[in-house]
Amino acid sequence: MSRIGKLPIHIPAGVTVTMKDSVVTVKGPKGELCQAINPDIKVTISDGEVRLSRATDEINHRALHGLYRSLINNMVIGVSEGYKKELELVGVGYRVSNTGQLLDFALGYTHNIYMLLPNEIKVETKTERNKNPLVLLESADKQLIGQVCAKIRSFRKPEPYKGKGIKFVGEELRRKSGKSAGK
Numbered sequence: 001m002s003r004i005g006k007l008p009i010h011i012p013a014g015v016t017v018t019m020k021d022s023v024v025t026v027k028g029p030k031g032e033l034c035q036a037i038n039p040d041i042k043v044t045i046s047d048g049e050v051r052l053s054r055a056t057d058e059i060n061h062r063a064l065h066g067l068y069r070s071l072i073n074n075m076v077i078g079v080s081e082g083y084k085k086e087l088e089l090v091g092v093g094y095r096v097s098n099t100g101q102l103l104d105f106a107l108g109y110t111h112n113i114y115m116l117l118p119n120e121i122k123v124e125t126k127t128e129r130n131k132n133p134l135v136l137l138e139s140a141d142k143q144l145i146g147q148v149c150a151k152i153r154s155f156r157k158p159e160p161y162k163g164k165g166i167k168f169v170g171e172e173l174r175r176k177s178g179k180s181a182g183k
Helices: 059-080 142-154
Strands: 016-020 023-028 031-036 041-046 049-054 083-090 095-099 102-106 113-116 122-126 134-139 165-168
Touching (some): 016 041, 023 059, 031 059, 059 142, 083 142, 095 122, 134 142
Antiparallel strands (some): 016 023, 041 049, 122 134
């Protein structure tokens, strides 16, 4: 039995989980999320818990068992608490501003980079004197917020010598010593 797949998912107050035609729908105070489930994985909703079971012990079924359990658990957490990510722009002259869902990055290139975010994500930018600019993202969908963060980070990844670039707040970077350290 899958260690992750066999764990029940507790449904908090204010969250409803429904299953119809191999699609699990989770509704809560932060929004509504849907996930298609493989018909070989059986989902049972009872007593404020969601349990998943698989048809056979095939390798594919074992993999999907844990996967769908994690996806449904992420959806339940997302609609009840939500997910937050903070990105920090480290570098001289690096700036970010937002107008609604449109982010405007100045990252040392000859042009600014504009990124239109999906409506499911709430965005806020902070720029304080003598501090690095921050991008605060909040959403109920863990996959979507992770994908958007990865895209933003790809505009200017942190480099290992000075640490300049876009990084997550609290992220530890592996730093390299330059040429002068070798002598």
